[in-house]
Structure formats: structure tokens, C-alpha cells
Amino acid sequence: MRYLIKKIIVLILTMFVISLFTFLAFHIIPGDPARLILGTSASEAKLEALRRQLGTDLPLHSQYINWIAGFVRGDFGTSIRYSMPVKDLIGGHVAVTVLLGIMVMIMTLIVSIPLGIFAARKRGTITEQIIEAVTMTGISIPGFFLSILFMWVFGLVLHLFTPGNYVSYRDNPVGFFRFMFFPALAIAVPQIAMLTKYVRTSVLGELDKDYVRTARGKGSTMHRILYGHVLRNAIVAVIPLIGMMIGSIFSGSIIVEQVFGVPGIGRLLIASVTGRDFPLTQTLVMYVAFVIVITNFIVDILIQLIDPRIRISG
């Protein structure tokens, strides 16, 4: 219980610090939202009128205080760029990115865990070398390159989907998943590569331990040792990595959503920054931070459940 309270306090502090950083970043970069909305042909009088209407004529620190005062009451403010409540604006976008993230997670787990174990079992063979080379390539390829490559190969050449023709999950769930398969794959590839490598290393590390030799000496089959003992221990080492993957998936989705034209929160975040839309950026950053902190919290608990020997200091 004490642990839980401490964790929650840390969570609130983390989010506050993050919001402060976002605020400071906005302080440093130049840009006037009213001018962005009205363009170069607007008169100074018109700009001032709009600034007053948007509340951007106030000093930025007042804007921050107003925003945070609203935030704690559950009012996320009004988007400057889209002139609608942030709450209404992000709802649909969050669902898209969360579904995307879940697809990436599933793809990553069902591919990399078996592949990592397989690679470990093939230690010292040419197969392991090939897997090693492929995973290194997978980690190194930038997300935007993969996205463009997928659009060409799967979209324009093989016609497995229509690039740019995003289908809403509300209108057509099947069409949505068909379209989203490729953006998800583009985010998943580096994650799969990384996790495969990690699982392999982790399994190999376990295989070198004394208990494995003892089990072998007792006459256990390799199969039994691997799935009965080694895997369980190896997975515990892998779970923290899954927590960290959430962050990578979010940052991957920012680029991939932009390239594939998926209206998720990654793309919305870019639009909010280029539009200098302070309330929207703040809320999105808060949201992402919250998800990452919470998932890591859940991961901590999971580890403890799987292996009670690991004590979480509290």
C-alpha cells in the first residue's frame, strides 16, 4: 500500500515536471498562433482581436497557470488551432493510436519471443548468424524509411492496401485493421528485432547457469529444461523491456502516422506543435506521459507476480 502511494506521488511529480518542460520549450521556440491562423495578409488590428479571443495575448506563464488550473479540474482547455474543446478533439485520435499500439504489441510478442528462443537454440550455427544479421538490420532501419518502403511495395506494387486511404474503425473495422496492418508493421519491425535479440541473449544467459547443467546431469531433456525452467526466468528479464517498448511505440507512431496519414495522436501532436497550440500540445504530452508511467507501474507489479523473489523496495 505504501508502495502504491509512493508510486502515485512519483507519477504526479513526473507529470508535473514534464508539463513544465513542455511549457519551457514553448517559451523558447518563436511563433504566434494568431499569425499562423490568419496568415501574412492579416492586419495588426485583426491579429490583436484574435489573440484576445484565443487568450494568447496573455503572457505564456499565465497561459500555463490557467491551463494547469483547468487541468486539475478535468478541463483540458480549448484547442487554439481547431477551436474546439481538447477533450472532444483527442478522443477519436487516442482510440486510433491505442489500437495501433495494441497491434504493434501483439505482432512484436508473437514473433520475437519464439524467434529469440529459436535463435538461442541454434547457437553457433549459420541460422543464428542469419537471424543476428536480420535483427541488426531491423534495429537500424529508420521508421520513415520502412513506412515509405511498405507503401511502395505493399501499396503501389502489390496492391494489398491503398496508401492514404485511411478507413475509420467506426465505419469499417475490417477495413481499418487491413489498412493499419502496415503502419503497425512499420513500427513493429525495430521492436521485433530488438526484442528478439534481447530474448536470445537472456535465454543464452540462463542456459549457461548451473541449474541447467544440474538438470542436464539429472537426465532432463533440453526441451523440458528450456520450457520448464529457462523460459520463465528469461521472460522475467524481458518484461521491463516491454514496458520501455511502450515509449518506443509512441515515438514510432509519431512518424509512421504522419507518413501513412493515420489520424492518431502522433499526427495530432505534430499539428499542435507546428500550430503552436499550447493547450493541445500540453494535454497530448500529459496523456502520453501518463500512459508510459502507468504501463511501467503495471510492469513492476507483473514482475513481482511472476517472480515473488524480486522485492520492490518500498
Added chain:
Amino acid sequence: MKRKLITTIISFAAALALAACGSGSAPSASGTQGEATAAEGSTSGAAAAAPDAGASAGMQGGGDFVYGIATEIDNFDPFTATTADAKSVYFNIYEGLVKVSPDGTFKGAVASDYKISDDAKTYTFTLRDGVKFHNGQEVTADDVIYSLQHAKDSKMTGFDNVEDISSKDGKTITVTLKTGDTDFLADASSPIVPRDSDNNGELAKKPVGTGPFMLTDYAVQDHATLEKFKDYWGTPAHLDKVTVKFIASSSDLLMNFQSGAIQGFMADTSITQQLPADSAVVNVSNSNAIQALYLNNAAKPFDDVRVRQAVNYAVDADGVIDTVDYGVGTKLGSAMIPNLKAYYDDSLADVYNVNVEKAKELLAEAGLADGFSFTVKVPSNYQVHLDTAQVLVNQLAAAGIQMNIEQVDWATWLENVYTNRDYEATIISVDGAIASPTAFLSRYQSDADNNFVNFKSDQFDKAYAKAIADVDESAREKDFKECQKILSDEAASAYIQDIAYNLAYTKDFTGFVQYPLYATDFSAIARTAK
């Protein structure tokens, strides 16, 4: 730079894909020369426009059109949203008392007729019978008065001069100005909306106008749907529905078009030229904006007219047009768009033909015999300006001028360059808020808020004041040409071109009308008759 990189990668990916399937059928991003329709179109634009809407054979009514746009439209309130792309779309939704015609003149829209008093102080508009809003209500004099008053309250261009708006009989509306202004007719194209419909900016999300299309659906970062307005007073639209899809960036337009996700888009020639030869119809038109190497007249050494002239002699506009825009574009020598035909002085384009020797002479006179160096700030979201900068670096180097390029993001550009005027030089296309010569020339008055080049000339100020006071049309035309000549003589900046901006669509569509304004007229587009 980024788009170049992406294009390179696409070509590479295409090469891989081609190698993999061993066939030549896949479209290549850079391969075909694309002699297409784009290259042969008239660069001055109007001649390349397809026949007028309504009258043409080869069209059939009905059908849907999916149009891609690289800037997201986030606001349909015509009194606050004035980004060029938003305007180009809501041109179809809203109309004013008058509306600009393709030839640059203004014709009645919500008003059937108008009268201007001899001193250009009193404008009388007669309301057209039976004009309806998208919500089904008929337009009344009250709606018009509200709309014009709202335009005044929203500080729309030209409305600060409005003294009084009134209607005696509910049929005519009289606008009285403080001082005579023949240009107010252009301002009277300001949108007419239902009374009290925009007191709190409600139109931003639920636009109601009188235009040939009405907005029926909108999703943030995804699309806006326009449907044909059945009760439109004028020539009805051919298409039943236009879906405007928001594409993340202009480099993605091409891929979306090739995949079939969109059926048409507008882009500059560097993009439309990449379309495979017979996959699309390309309607060449002007962007109606003035691209120049804008020089900060208050910054050294550009405060010296000889240095500015030297830069003008070193810059080869034709070279830019050939290299960056495949030879399609209209060379300019001053700040007026060719589509405002009556006011445009085409002789100025050839005043500063390339002359490196002359440039060096002028620099020597200014005490810069060894040349000089400066930094140009270019907004990174405009590939065409970045490419132009690359070409100019070489041209200027020939005259001993070293230009360094600094890329800045759009918001930073607006703040530092445009608003704070903290720069030496920049490359941008400047557009006009309305189809009027004042929209392009007013910023060069010494004390203008938006005089971001810091141009100062008493001669210009006098000439401009005379131009806007002149009521006689032919005198006005002469005055505005005089203003352009002063900008050229004083080398206010190094003017380059009116960039060609082309509407491309699949062969299933036809029809296109160009205006002296950045607008995409969907009512002129129709499906090709089968």
C-alpha cells in the same frame, strides 16, 4: 531537403520493387520525362484554362470527386480563417455581395446589381431575389447588414473605412465610406452569412453560406465533405460531392494520387511534372503570388539601392524557372500579379536582365568591390523556395556575392522574419488577401504594418496615395503601374516569378476555371462524359 531525400528513397524503393517483379509497369518517381499536358500549357494561365462551367460538351453531371490538400483546413470561419488553402476551399461555400470573375472584374452574387457614386463614397447594392442560405432560409437585408458589420468588427481589409451600413427598403443596401475608395468593390466580396450566425465564431465548424457547395461532414486531420447545394441561385455545380482529404505533406500528394486515394490535387510544377505522362490531366495556372528574394531594405548592405540593383542584375529569374519549375512560371519584375491584367505592367520583367558585369560595377560603386556575404532565411515547409535558394546561391556567386541558406520552420519564419523583420533576406511567395492591386502594393508604403521588407520611398508613398484616391479607372491603372515602376527602379527586392500552380486530376474529370485569387472552383469541375 527532406523531400529530396524522400524522393530519392522512393526512387530507390521503386528500383527495388521493379527489380523484384521484373516488369516495367510500375510507375517510376523520377523516370518519365512527363511531357504531359503541363509543359505546353500557357504560362500566363488564363489561356490554359478549360472552357467555362456549364457550357461545355464532354461533361456529365453528378458523381464524386476526392481532392487532396496538403494543408489541413482547421477553421471554416471566413472572418478568421484566411490561410490560403482554407480560402481556396471555402470559396465554394461562401459568397459576397459581389464575386470575382476569372477576368478579374467583380460581378453580382448575393447582390444582383450595384451602383458606385461618382466620389466612390457611396455603394448601393440591390439584393438578388430568391438567394438562399445552405440552411434553407432566404437572404434578407438584415443578414447582409449583419455580415458587413461583422466584417468591420472582425477588422477585414478595407472595412475600417466603412462609416455606415443601412437598408431603407429591405431590398437595397447602402454602404457609406469615410473617404472615397474605388477598391471597396473588391472588399464587398466579403462573405454573406445568416444574421447572428457567427457571434461566437460558430461558423468555424458549421459554415453556412450561399455558395454552390455546402459542408456536410468534417473530421479533424482526415477530411471535409462538400455536397452540392440544390437551391443555389446561379449555375449549379456538376459534381454531387467533393471530399477534401487532408494529406500530411505535399510530397505525399503524389503517392496518394498514384494509389487512387485521391483523384485530384493542386501543386507546383516540380510535383505535377513527376506524374507519369498519360495518367493525369494537368491544368496549368498561376499561384497569384509574388515569389522574390525579398531584401530587408533596413539591413546593411541592402540599405544601399545600388547593392539591391546589383542583386537584381545577378539574379536570373529564367534560370530559376527552368531549373526549379521545369520552365513553367511567369517571370516578374515588380510586385503585381499578371492575372490582374488591367494593372499589370509586363515590361518591368525585363528591366534587370542578367548582367554580371553591371552587378559588379554597382557593387564597386557601393564600396563592395570584393563582394559581400549574407544569410537568407527560407521557410523549410516550402520545397520550391528551398530549391530556388539553391539556384540563387550559384547565380549570386558569379557576381561575388556569397549567400548562406538558413532553414527555419514556418512559425519561426512568421515571427522572426515577417513580424519582427529580423533578417537580411528571405525567399517567399507573397499573396494578396483580395483580387485587387492594393492587396499587393499597399505593403510597400513606408509606414505599412506589413511592410516586412522595410521599403521606404516618399515617391512611392505619393504615387500610391494618388492611386487609391483616383476614381477614374484609367487613371487608376496608370497610377498603379507607376507604383510598380518605382518598386522596380528602387529595386525594393529581387522579384522572380508568379509560380505556376496546377490542378491535376485523373482523366475521369474535366473543367477548370482560374481566378486572380488563390481559389479552387469545384463547381467548374465535372466528370468526363463516357
